[in-house]
Amino acid sequence: MSATTLQRLLLRAERSEETGIRFVDAAERERFRSWREIGARARRVAAGLAEIGVGAGERVALVHPTGIEFFDAFFGILYARAVPVPLYPPVRLGRLGEYHARTAAMLEAAGAALVLADRRLIPLLGEAVARARPRLGCR
Helix, strand or coil: CCCCCHHHHHHHHCCCCCCEEEEECCCCCEEEEEHHHHHHHHHHHHHHHHHHCCCCCCEEEEECCCCHHHHHHHHHHHHCCCEEEECCCCCCHHHHHHHHHHHHHHHHHHCEEEEEECCCCHHHHHHHHHHHCCCCCEC
16 A cells, blocks of 8 residues: 555545545434535635644644544644644543643643634633643634
8 A cells, every 4th residue: 555645535535425424422413524524624724724824844732522523623734734733622620730731741742833622622721721832822
């Protein structure tokens, strides 16, 4: 098998409206998104990242719960020629201090220029982002 990139694989997969990702949530509701739609949404994310100054090769931390939106952001970061750095969202509110310390350390170690997060998580990431001070903040 020849070497390829995830971007090229997605571009090939986008040719079909019938294939994609199917998610089942905790209430057992199914959501389907075709690879074509994921590609279109990823390009919108990539354009937004370019607009705020994310450059090729820069690392973008990604804090999203598992779901379709994670894939939009993940592939959008790749389409922007940046490097996605997926991080876990906080799961135990009673241990938020520990989460902030570990997340700040990971952001610093990765050299993240930006934290791209689910809107619901942004308030919980404040202290970690303040400690790590990514160049473009948290959006």
